[in-house]
Amino acid sequence: MNVFLKNKIENSISNFNFNSGLSLDALPVEEKGELMEQSRIIKIPRKAVLYSEGEPPKGIYILMNGKIKISQLNFDGSVQILFIYTTGEVFGHRPLLGNDKHPVTATALADSEVVFIEKDQFLKVIERSPRFSALIMQSISHEFTILVNRINIFAQRGIKERLALFLLILNETYKVPGQMSEEGEITINRNDLAGYTGTSVENLVRTLKTFKENNYIRTMGKSIYITDFEALYALSGV
Amino acid sequence: MNVFLKNKIENSISNFNFNSGLSLDALPVEEKGELMEQSRIIKIPRKAVLYSEGEPPKGIYILMNGKIKISQLNFDGSVQILFIYTTGEVFGHRPLLGNDKHPVTATALADSEVVFIEKDQFLKVIERSPRFSALIMQSISHEFTILVNRINIFAQRGIKERLALFLLILNETYKVPGQMSEEGEITINRNDLAGYTGTSVENLVRTLKTFKENNYIRTMGKSIYITDFEALYALSGV
């Protein structure tokens, strides 16, 4: 894939996904140190729940390695996956700041490790550091924009288009950082992918099949690899 | 409608709508004064556009009276309405803080007046006031939660359910503040209501018709009045 197209696609995708929206790397050393001094590491095995919908938030989390899915349960029992976080991403801070209970459930998709920072510690550092406040406002505002874009996708596009877009997003999520290849191994299972796309498993499988027949993707076991980025990009209509 | 039920419904609806999410009333007098000193009032006649998708944000707006719709255009020409702002609401601050271009277009649904505050002035006050920063972080974080809930709605529910929910939201938007009656006159036209619900005009009309036949709503001319809040609430499944 030529580099111009690659950039164009990544650029568009970034309007619908906020991997590393909030990075503590941009923080001055003092604030970062202060945050980290009370932190501890939590291990979450695959399928374990980090927090559940309805719980009061206890602190914020930074994902060190693994994958965490953020999902919401419907009254009818169906599950919608909203985000999948990967290494380096910060989460759990928004309900803390907004005085909400957790609106979502966080579950490990793979064995994961997170750094946990206590609510009080986090709020204390924020209060003292305008720099940190500004960083958070910037990140959440940007993420707000991204969610608005997503609502549009869900309200207006069919499953083919949505899946095309989410595969491109997942490729970003699953590709190995620092590696030149733009192709990631998407290891999410069909049920979760259906919940992410907002459809049933059967429909998801059928759509994947047509993508395979068109050589947009290929599969090995349960893993999915994108073979034609441009086609998916065109299909997603973004 | 008994007061217990009314509260339950309003409470649930507030998870999907953020009327008055950010209110400057909670600001200390000095900050508010500083913000307002450079402000000016802009009149926007019905159907006029306040700002368009893709423009760089110039400042923030406080709606004094009227109604402003926030919409996004799709590549296929369809329009999704995301919010409808009413008196007292603040908007346009998020792209400013997130360094984004406007992701949406703001159009007057009725003759409106807004207070406009310059970008620089707004950012200056924020920088100086941790109190203001905290207020904004709280508001945007909460709004983020609401958008997450909405994505779920669009991804998982059919048109009947969505329309039931949005009618309840619009009732809050259109009811006269301070008036005891919980019933508002929803004056939005069919095309906009379809764009808000995320469906076609024809489908919208049909769904409205079944609501009328079930006595959930009644219409007078183009206005819609809710007659059975409980039924719509149950239907919305929230």
Added chain:
DNA sequence: CGCCGTATTGAGCGCTCTCAACGAGGGTGG
């Protein structure tokens, strides 16, 4: 080998969309 969770395929139905036509109401110009 049998079990269980996951993936895939098939069939049929219902919902939603699109295209098309018609109706109602308001405004304008003759």
Added chain:
DNA sequence: CCACCCTCGTTGAGAGCGCTCAATACGGCG
């Protein structure tokens, strides 16, 4: 004042998409 037009709302018919239910493969693990 009336005829016309334009916008908005409503109704009908047919096609296609996406859902559910049901059955069948597949693969790891005891």
